[in-house]
Amino acid sequence: MAKNATRTQTSRAASTPAAKRPTPLNPDATSERLVPETNWTRRHLLDVDDFTSAEIELVLDTTDAMKEVLARDIPRVPALRGTTIVTLFYEASTRTRASFELAGKVLGADVINVAASSSSVQKGEALLDTVRTIQAIGADVCVLRHHASGAPYIAARESEFRVINAGDGQHAHPTQALLDAYTLRSELGDIRGRKIVIVGDIAHSRVARSNMWCLTSLGAEVVLCGPPTLMPVGLNGSTSDAEEHDLPPVRVEYDLDIAIEGADAVMALRLQRERQSSGLLPSLREYSRLYQVNGERLAKAKPGAPVLHPGPINEGVEISTEVAHGARSLVEEQVTNGVAVRMAVLYLLLRGEQP
């Protein structure tokens, strides 16, 4: 399970030389800098639901430094030289897997990609056996995507390497939430107090779930919008309901035309076509008529409000072609920032601990 955000190093800090310094004649001579403001204490990145805003900001600030590396003629630094990263994907992915692979390589790590479709998983190898194999190879980090919610938690419990959740079932996708927060911060400046509308299939979306934790932790006002059949159980509009069901303080609005009014940013989610066959939607046509992010609706948001989408996009369903490729779309920035955010996460997990 994710380690709690409390400073686990307190007992250690007490025994460091800093704490035993003789008091100089000048009492303020030992400065505050001996106690870092934000410490990185996590072994794994499983979700952002227990992240403090300071921890999220540490990731986002580190991402700034990674962007500088990516902008160089030869983007390669030796920070993670000698470490091995294994990406283990039980579900299809283009951008997440590719961006983790690139992030690891830019930092000088060795990256091995294991796709469940072409590995012993096809022969019926159980997750934990695959985890043990990866451990025996000598991996330092395993980036895991799995169709079952909670799978990365089991892998983290049973292994000595560090685990990054790259998407588990309908539960969490923490690096997507961090890259969305980074993209929004770059565009809007401070996220605090900003109204951010997430529209689409909230109930089945791990992207929405991680985003609501991350954005509310940073102080944003998050409004969820979608048809009632695609809203998580326990959310019916009031924030106290959310708390009761262990969800962050978000607001629900079923009418997109109302939700989008005065929004600082809009995030559209991918609508999985299977939702129609499972009876949750009358038709895709009706869905796009009521919930598509298009130019007309976007005009009701704040002037210049950006539009995000985690991809892959169903153009003409959850977002119109004109908006998806328009001037206010940040879809490409999200992909670019995804590499930098994943570099930051890998760096902090492997090098962030204090001596």
Place this chain on the structure above:
Amino acid sequence: MGGIVLSNGAVMSADEIRRAIVRIAHEIVEQNAGVSDLMLVGMRTRGVPLAERLAAAIREFEGETVGVGALDIGLYRDDLPALGTKVEIKPSELPQDIAGKRLVLVDDVLYTGRSIRAALDALIDYGRPERIQLAVLVDRGHRELPIRADFVGKNIPTAKDDDVLVQLEESDGKDQVIVTERRD
């Protein structure tokens, strides 16, 4: 405890720091026969304000502006960060292309030389400077690598387990260098 301890507990006072910076600024200009193609690169955190002060001093007596950059070596180090440094890394900022430039790397304390090794690796990833020199406010000895400084504010003999703390107005509210003994 190494060095001479002043009455307020400091081995270098604000005046001494100021004089050392002015002297180093003169030495840099003299050694490089002027300021053409010169760039000062401060190592985060405290090397950056020192580089800015050196540039200000040079501007004062030479009338010319020297570029100042900031270098973060977090991604290049071979040891764990020193106690008390934040894990946070920031983007390096170099005001212009370093190819063909005479660079003066600026740091507060020269100790094992490992940070300087990392800084050299980092700089060379940006291009091929004509030369790189090193200026430090304090050289406390105990080198672990064949590295020496070209410009030194003050040599302070220390025991290996002493801590040398450079405090600067910009980051700590006052200028002084203190050495404290570790009693484990």
